[in-house]
Amino acid sequence: AYNLFYTNNQWYGFLRQHQILCERLFTINTYNATVAEQELKDRKCRKEPTAQAIKMRQTNPLPVEHYYTHFLSLVKDLLDCNIEQCAYEDKLREMFGVNSYIAFTLDKLITHISRLQVNPLNQQRSTP
Numbered sequence: 001a002y003n004l005f006y007t008n009n010q011w012y013g014f015l016r017q018h019q020i021l022c023e024r025l026f027t028i029n030t031y032n033a034t035v036a037e038q039e040l041k042d043r044k045c046r047k048e049p050t051a052q053a054i055k056m057r058q059t060n061p062l063p064v065e066h067y068y069t070h071f072l073s074l075v076k077d078l079l080d081c082n083i084e085q086c087a088y089e090d091k092l093r094e095m096f097g098v099n100s101y102i103a104f105t106l107d108k109l110i111t112h113i114s115r116l117q118v119n120p121l122n123q124q125r126s127t128p
Contacts, residue, residue, distance in 0.1 A: 014116040021109055024102050031099050032068040039064040067095045071103065078107045
């Protein structure tokens with residue numbers, strides 16, 4: 001079953017962008033849950049990686065279970081201009097690996113959504 005909803009192009013654009021945002025957040029959250037579950041299974045039998053043994057790479061102090069909440073704080077920092085885009089992408093690659101590509105443009109998507117929401121509100125105020 002579905003509901004029919006009539007609207008103008010601006011509201012359609014906003015709702016579509018909001019759907020894309022929700023899908024991306026859901027995908028990242030689902031991937032994080034999968035990785036955390038796999039990490040719990042493999043943690044006991046895994047040995048120390050060679051790069052960490054020879055001190056070429058530091059261990060990540062953040063547990064896998066907290067990657068999603070850290071990801072959300074990274075997005076907030078990126079939107080507040082407290083972190084640069086390249087540092088944001090590097091941290092995402094470190095946490096989520098190859099599957100982090102869907103989160104690279106999340107800041108642009110949120111900015112676009114906020115612009116789409118402001119336009120209809122301004123038009124409603126300007127009409128008598």
